[in-house]
Every structure is written in C-alpha cells, then in structure tokens.
Amino acid sequence: MSRIRAAAVGAATLSLALAATACGGGSSSGGGSNDSPKTLTYWASNQGPSIAVDKKVLQPEIDKFEKQTGIKVKLEVIPWSDLLNRILTATTSGQGPDVLNIGNSWSASLQASGALLPWDAKNFEKIGGKDRFVESAVQSAGAEGKDPAAVPLYSLSYALFYNKKMFKDAGISEPPTTWDEIVADGKKISKNGKWGLAAEGSNLSNNIHQIFVLAKQHGADWFTADGKPDFTSDGAVAAVKQYVDLMAKDKIIAPGNAEYAQNQSLSDFSKGKTAMVLWQAAASTFASQGMKDDEWGVVPAPVQSGAPGPDRNINSMVAGINIAVFKNTKNLDGATKFVKFMTSDEESKLLNKAYGSVPPVKGAQADPAFGTPSTSVVKDTLAKSAAPLPQVADESQFETAVGTAVKELFADAAAGKPVTTESVKAALTKAQQSMPTK
C-alpha cells in the first residue's frame, strides 16, 4: 500500500511540476523578434464563396510579395467557424501565425489579451501612416484611446437588396428607405408563399449587427461610456422588439428564417422567395445562385425616418476585416512589410475588388471599380452613416449573450408564442446578468 501511496505522490508532484512549467504558456517577452526573417505564416479569413476561391485570389498576390521581398509566406485560409478558436489557442500558447485576419468586432477583445502588435504612430509610419485609412475603419480596430490592434483590410457595410420584379408585381415603384416603408412594402409582398424580408435568426453575429443599428436608431447604446453592459435600456428593448416583430407582428419575415444560420436567406432571395434582404457584399453570391445582376437593386439600409446620417440615422455597422500582426512573431519586420503590402493602394484595389468589399484605404477608393451600384452604396454608407460596433473587451461575450437572446426570441416568434416588451426585456436582463462582472 505504501508503495502505491508513494507512486501517487510522485505522480502528483510530477504533474504539478509540469503544470507549473505549462504556466509559462505564451512567452512573456513583449514584442516579436526577427529570428526567422525569411518566412511568414498568414491566416486569412474565408472571404470568398469557398476556401478554394480564397486561395486562388490570395496566392498570386503572395507570390508577388515573395518576388518583391524574398520572404516566403505560408498561407492558410481558415473557416469562420474555426478562426476565433484558432486565434485563442494561438494566443494561449504563443504559437501562432505571424500575420492574421480578424473580424473587426473582435478587435477590442483580442487587444485586451495582448496577443496582437499595437499599431502606434511608429508602426503606422512603417505602412504609410494612419491617414491613409478611412477614419471609421480605424475606429473599429481597437478600443477608444488605445493604439489600434489591427489595420483595416476590407470594409463593408449593410445595404438593402431588393428583387426588382417582385417589387413591380406588387405595385411598388420606389424601394423603401425607412422601416415603416419596409413593413408596408413587405406586407404587400408577403402572400402566396412569398415573403417581404429575409433574416438569419440563428446567426448570432447577424442578429447583433441588426440590433446594434436599430438600438442606435432608438438612441441607445449596448455599453455605457465606461464599457459596462447596458442591455435593458428602453431603446435597446425597443430595438430588439422592432427587429423580432418583423416576424412576430408584421409577419413580413417567414417563420422558417428563425433557424437560418448559414446564409439560407441569400438563396431564398436569389430564388425569388423573399423580396428584400439586408446584407453586406452579396452580389457574387447572387450570381453564383443564378440571379442576374439586373434582377436586383440595392439601396442604403433603412432608418426610422429621414435620410441616413450620423447619430440616430445610422443605418449600418462598420463591417470589415482587419489585418493584425501576432505579437509573438519571429519575423516582425517581414510581418510589417506584409501588412504594408496587403494594404498598399494597388493590392487594396485588387483584393477588395475580388471580394466585393470597399477599400478602407483612401487612395484605392477612387478606382472606378468601386462605383458599381452596390459598392457605391457601401462607400456612401461607410462615409456618412455607419458606426463601429462597441469596441470593448467583452464584445464577444456580448455577441454570444445578446445574439442568443435574439435567436431565442425569434424561435418564440416562429412558434407563434407572443413576443412582448416584457419578454424582450426579460431576455435581455438575463443576457446582461450573464456578462462577466469584472
């Protein structure tokens, strides 16, 4: 027996010792180094219709970069479902890529982890200065008052896409500009298996994007100025209720949309099942689904009244992808060079054109390629009436908590359960209480 005990003690000490060394997880040394100046690993997000398409778009540019600098870049395109996990594990271990794409809403959360290289004036200087970028895009790259954690790469905003023929058949001559008009037009269209508007009820991020804008329009913010969650203000409750009511009360969204999470709303739109959809860059998806470019139109996303503008007339979040340098990189100079390359006027034009987004680089925006109907709407929105999502460290918890609340409310609406101000408020209260308190 004593021997067993000795063995057990031995195993326990061993594991504790290992645990202690494991604590050293990420290297605590601050900035990166230049130990391996000839190679880089780049994690790209999935921007095109498939990963294969992304590789086709990016590989030639990476080859170009190698030719210019002699640095070999290993490209890995990571699906959205895995990207955040991969970044988290990389952060925890200190072993990750040198350069990576992040969804801009994660900027502040990742900034708080200290995993990303801060873009102070000196670093920005290396890639041509902060002024080269559109201001709202830079704002969505980190918390206010801190050096951005990333550099804007692709910019997007929401816009309202509509089916021209369905509008004509319903006798609607002008596309809607306000929510009231959307509801009115939607009601005209929603019959005989056709529906007015599409939504992605089970897609947490999409829910967040919509209710963020609606809350702004009701004069509410999801976080107080000092970064505390504030989910239960009258404006926030009204915003969520208004969004869910499109299905529950106005009945212009098909109940089935409550379980959509994989862009099924785009294929419904392409097939003429729904007449309107609020989306970012959707043109290439419509085309791939067999909808011709002249069959749909695009206008700015709706406001409560008046025209899109600042404050209460915000009609989109600043959507986009940022490019960041991992702090533990062993090739700091190369990584910076690569960011400079990717955000150069020329590459910015090329890549944003390929992905249907708008360059956050001022020098690239003038290109006629960004004058198509959908990109000019996006460009205008970004310039005049888009606001960045809350840049707080708890942003990802917010997306989970509130996004899930909206999802559950949609599920209620779809099942025919009543959605009332009280039930919305209760759901949001619960979401708020589940946020971290520290």
Place this chain on the structure above:
Amino acid sequence: MPDTQAAVPGRHRSPMAAPPSFTWGRRIFLTLLSAFVLLPVFVMVSSSLKPLEDVQGEFRWIPSGLTIRPYIDIWSTVPLAKYFMNSVIVAGVATACSVVIAVFAAYAVSRYRFRGKRVFTVTVLSTQMLPGILFLLPLFLIYVNIGNATGIALFGSRGGLILTYMTFTLPFSIWMLIGYFESVPRDLDEAALVDGCGPLGALFRIIVPAAIPGIVAVAVYSFMTAWGEVLFASVMTNDTTRTLSVGLGAYANLNDVYWNQIMAASLVVSVPVVAGFLLLQRYLVTGLTAGAVK
C-alpha cells in the same frame, strides 16, 4: 456469471417453437426499426444524387433528376482528398499503436499480480468520465510546451492528434482485452511457458492468436473513434493536417449550403468505415462476447 469457457459461442435457439404472436411481434418491430435506421441513410444517398435545386427547395422523395455532379464537385470545393489522407494516417496509426499498447497492458493485468494493479485499472477506467472540454486547453498547452522544450512538434501535427486519439480509446480497449484474455484458458499459456517461451512469446504465440476477435473489435472501435472525433481535431489541426470530420464542416461554412455536396461528401467519408465495420462485425460480436461482456 456462468462459466464462459464452457459456453461455446454460437447460435442459440430457444428449443420451443416460437408462437405466431412472437413471430408477428418480431416482424413488426424489426420492420419499424429498419425504417428508422435506414431513413437517414436513404436521405444521404438520394440527396447526394439530386441537383442543387432539389435539395434547396422543398423535400421530395423522387428527385427531379439524377446527377453525379456532387461527387465530382466535392473534391474541388474542399480539399477532401487531403483530409482523407490525414484521417487515414491519423486513425490508422492511432489504432495500430493503441491496440499494441492495450494488448501489453491487458496482458499484464490479466496474467500478473502486482502492486497497484487495482489502482491502475480503476484510474484508467475512470478517465472515461473526463469531460473532454476539461482537458482540451491544458492538453494543448502541454503539447505546445513539449514542442518548445524538445522541438518535437505535437501541436498542429498529426503526431499530436495520434497521441491524443490513442489515449482516448485505451481505457475501453484495455478493459475489453482484459476480459478477453481472461477467457483464454490459462493452461494454454502456462504450457507455452513451460515449453520455454518467454512471457511475450506466450503472449504473441498463444494469447494473441486466440484473442484475434477481441483485438479486431478493439481496433474497429479505436479506428471509428479517431475517424469521427470533432472537438480536439478542430483545435489541434491546421490546414495541412486537418482531418475529415472537421474538413466536412467546411461544406456547411460556405456562403451557400450545397446540401447535395455535403451528403455526397458524408457518404464518401462514411463508406470506408462502414464497409470495414460491416466486414468485421462478426469478429466484433465474438470479440465482445468474450471480452466486454464478461
């Protein structure tokens, strides 16, 4: 427990002729059960042959047309062939190693008395209780640290995944093989020992051949576990080492849901395991009869 050595595994028939009520009950029950079991299989096969409009629109039993396009497209939409190779390597190596290690451990436990035997068996079995999520991050940290200290890349490599899966299946495998080895008459290997075989000689010449069904059962179980695991594979692999179970997810992440391709890919991924499993199922039943079930 009745003495299993005496019981010859094989067909058992109740000596009494079954009354018609029993036969009818059986027919109805088994028919319903078959329908339940086969429905998804039917959906998988038929949907994989349908054109995209059919699978995106309202469900229909009879496709508007048949196409093998999905089977061609799956290879280019997602690098399926590469994932396939990764899964074959990871599951194959993990299975082989896990079986060998389990055979040694089960031999030790079933044929020797030694201090700590009970502690060992209890500990190993109790790891079945561990929620995977508890040790996902720590395991990952350990791999990274081993990598930093020794230069052996476990994280992100197939090796790390192989090591993980080997261990996942060890407890069940050891436990099953102990049962199986105990059913091999001890006289046999003792005779071999007297004849001058070493303990390992006895193991490989006597016990292992007699325990083939049990070993096959364990191997099948290990292979299937490794082939289907999602959580650890999604965190511990990268572009070059991604396995099928995670790779399949990529079809659903596309900007459009190509259900016919998802079904085709699922089918392609399933065929090797299901075929292997069905070929070996005879062994599985006999293996379990003597092993786990004791």
Place this chain on the structure above:
Amino acid sequence: MTTTATTPAEAGEGRAVGKNSPGAARGKSRRPGRIRRIGLPYLLLLPALALELLVHLIPMVIGIVMSFRELTQFYIRDWGTAPWAGLDNFKVAVDFDAPVGQALLHSFFVTCLFTVLSVGLCWAIGTAAAVYMQETFKGRGILRALFLIPYALPVYAAVITWVFMFQHDNGLVNHVLHDQLGVTDKPSFWLIGDNSFYALLTVSVWKGWPFAFLIVMAGLQNIPREMYEAAALDGAGLWQQLRRITLPSLRPVNQVLVLVLFLWTFNDFNTPYVMFGKAAPEAADLISVHIYQSSFVTWNFGSGSAMSVLLLLFLLVVTGVYLALTSRGRKAADA
C-alpha cells in the same frame, strides 16, 4: 514501445507467474531475478501509463488548477499571471439565484433528463432487437449488418444528415409529418425552440442503440443453450424463459453497458455541437456544449474549468454509487 522489444529475452525466466497460484508466485519471487519478474508487468504497463499521464491525468490536474484562477482574455496570453480566484469561479457556477448558475443548473437538468431518456431508449431498443434476433431466421445476418450502420457512421456525417432532415422549410420530417400525414397543423421547428430536445434525443438514440444491441447480442451468446432446454422441459413459455433466464443472465452485461452508455451520453459533445453549433437552443442545452460556450466562446477558461470540475465530481459520485450498488448485488449473487 522500444522497451518492450528488449523484454522477451530477459523476461524469459519470469515464466511461472501464473495467477492461478498466487502463493506459488509469491514463493518464487524470493529467488534471484525477482526484480525482472516484478518489473515485467510494470514494463508492459508503461506505455499505457505514460499516455494516460500525458493526455488524461496531467491535463486534468492543470484543468483543476485553472478552475481556481481568473483566466479571462486579459490573461490567456500568459496564464501564469492570471490572478488566483480562490473559489470565485465555483461560487459563480453554483449561485443558482444568479443567471450563470441558473443556466448551468438548467443545462444540468436538461442533460440529466436527456441522458436518462437516451440511455433508457437505447437499452430498451437494443435489448428488444437482440432478443428478437436471438433465434436465427431468414435475413438475420443482413438485418444485423444494417442495424450496425448508425453506429459505424462518422458522427459528423450522421448528424448533418439529420439536420438536413429536421429543417423547418425543406426537411423530410416536416414533409412527412405535416404535408403527407397531416399530424401537425403547421410545420414544426426541430432545430430551434422546445422541440430541439426531441430532435437531439432522436439522433442520440438513433446513433446509440446499435451499441446496446451489439453488447446485448454478445451477452446473449454467453447464455448456455442448456438453460433454455431445461426451462423448456419445465414447461416455461417464451415469456417466462425471457424473464427467468435471459434477463437475469444479462444482468452483469447490463451493469457495464448502462454505465458506459451513461458516461458517453452525458459527456457527448460531438452530436449537439454538430447539430446546433455554438449556441444550442435552451431546451437542448447539453452540459458539454454549455461549458464549451462558457469557456471558448466567451473567453473565460477559469469559469469553464470550474464547471468541468463540478461535472467531473458529479460523474465520479454517480459512478461510485452505481458501482457500489451494483457490485454489492453482484457479490451477493456470486456468493
């Protein structure tokens, strides 16, 4: 594995370690060469032990250590610096008046109910099928192979097919229930809302029952035919044979089977994750996905670890009690 390659030669003397005669083995062990003989079983266990340590035990200890720290996104980069949180993570998890604790408790109850139903159904269907197929009949071999397909299919492939069938608008389930049979007056939702529980249960049973079938089938083969013959001579009918011979003989098999099914079902992550993704509907919020959400999705590994530790404790207690109860019964039966 390299160690074992060298053992045959040196272990040659260690032959007489038969377990049948413990006294003899102990007597012999006093002779020279004892170390080698005693060492051999440990040597054989070494690879398994090393792997268990590396992959299960040490990570578990680290996980427990993590549960006492405030491991949020501010510290994940270097978690050695994360402040010790004492029992804070646990307090939050078991404060059932606050939403976090409430949600955990809710998820725990959902998981318990789900596990009981799933294990019960898997066992019942598996046993019924195995008993019905105990006797040979035409097509039994084919049927047996068919029944094993769900178990053999990779989780992802199987579950995604069910998701496809459970869709609200275009799924087969609604097509049959609503359009063709008219059981429901409007199409139901299976992947969101309250029905998601039944959807998850269906998939879990579909995937799990063949395992019970397989094990029970194997168990049935161990029942000597003579017992049935004797019972038949006594005039016992089929039903009585089932009650007096089959079910009692299966008891030890069932003991293990139910425990294994319970642990697998309770800890199952793959099925709910593939089915619902990162945010499971409340009605089907199984504990493993709930904990995943509490750590990976919300970047709070401390509280996620604390919840896992609680879960582990619960499973330890249940398993311990279960084994104590059943083995007492078993010992009594053996005596």
